[in-house]
Amino acid sequence: MRAEANQYPEPANQAWRTASGSAEKSRAAGTAAASPILCIDRDTARDRELLRLHSHPEPMLTWSSSATLLGTVAGRDWLIPPGYGLWVPGGIEHSGSVLHAGEMVTISFSAGHCPLAWAEPASFAVGSLLREIIAHLHDIAPGDHSRPAAEALMFELLTPLPAHHINVALPADPRARAIAERLLAHPADRRELAAWAEHVHASVRTLSRLFRAETGLAFADWRAQVRIRAAIPMLAGGTSVSATARAVGYRKPSAFIAAFRRSTGHTPGTYLPRPR
The missing domain is CATH 1.10.10.60 (Homeodomain-like)
Structure with missing residues (x-):
């Protein structure tokens, strides 16, 4: 995949894992602590590309804007067509493949500070407003004054699809x-x-x-x-x-x-x- 990332300041991604006594890092960490987002990646997914089975403590969501993706999370297959996304809680093994090339976005969250309390994998729809907010968060600088309000609205709009929503089972043969x-x-x-x-x-x-x-x-x-x-x-x-x-x-x-x-x-x- 060709990735284009908007990465938060170093304290929001790396320094929270390591101790530091520097006053400069303390000030930066205090600013970054307000955001639960670690990184926003905008990728180009290529046909038949594979993501091997792995896990990580940070929860994440993947949204497809034009690709068709297939995610396997905790042994269950999830179809991610354009306009939909998938939430993967931290610590759960997952893999994926690209069925049809296109654009996608992945957002990684801090393991201990994400306001989404979804304990299980879940799919969600991405409407026009949520799409524009994610694009805005990707494009603006980490310290932009609009970021806290945009993040709050993004979390408000993220809603897991109800159980009766169409799920497509896939054959194994x-x-x-x-x-x-x-x-x-x-x-x-x-x-x-x-x-x-x-x-x-x-x-x-x-x-x-x-x-x-x-x-x-x-x-x-x-x-x-x-x-x-x-x-x-x-x-x-x-x-x-x-x-x-x-x-x-x-x-x-x-x-x-x-x-x-x-x-x-x-x-x-x-x-x-x-x-x-």
Whole structure:
């Protein structure tokens, strides 16, 4: 990844781990102590890039602005499409991979001073206001007078998605997994299971069995979940229902609306921004 970081002053990243008697460091540490953020990294994620399994005491969040990412946290897979993020508490093993290249942001927090008390991994949506605040915090100087208010608003806006939000289970078998990863990165791919079976050198019957056994859904239902999950941030960003339907692989908006209602209990229009 190509990283562009806004790192807080040295006391907020390094000196809090080492003792210092210098008056200058004491003054700087007092300033930095007001912020729980250690570093904000803006990266370019490249196709098929891997983050190996590791852990660290600092909690972190990763937000995708245009990449499609797959995180594995405490043995569970989390899809991170554009417009979504993932919270990883400190001390929990995690790894990741890039399904589709794009831009992403990672924010690391002080292990003992983060106001987010989320004990478990959680996904969250990044709306336009939260997106602009994160960009502002990345761009401004560490001592900028607007930073405390911007940080407070960022923490106020960060909200874990409810349990009923769409989660996409991924198959473990490498043949089914290859199909799943392709569709996660390109939900508009309209190939049916027979074409995928030829692509991964497996029978339709085998793939049907694998998807149902390892995701709990038939292939067509699993693909619909992927498409609806990809559609939500597009709708929230103001893309029309018909344009969103085409972008995620539906030829007719009516079919998209019906699938969306089955998955969420709501129509797509529910997720469109409200006029101010």
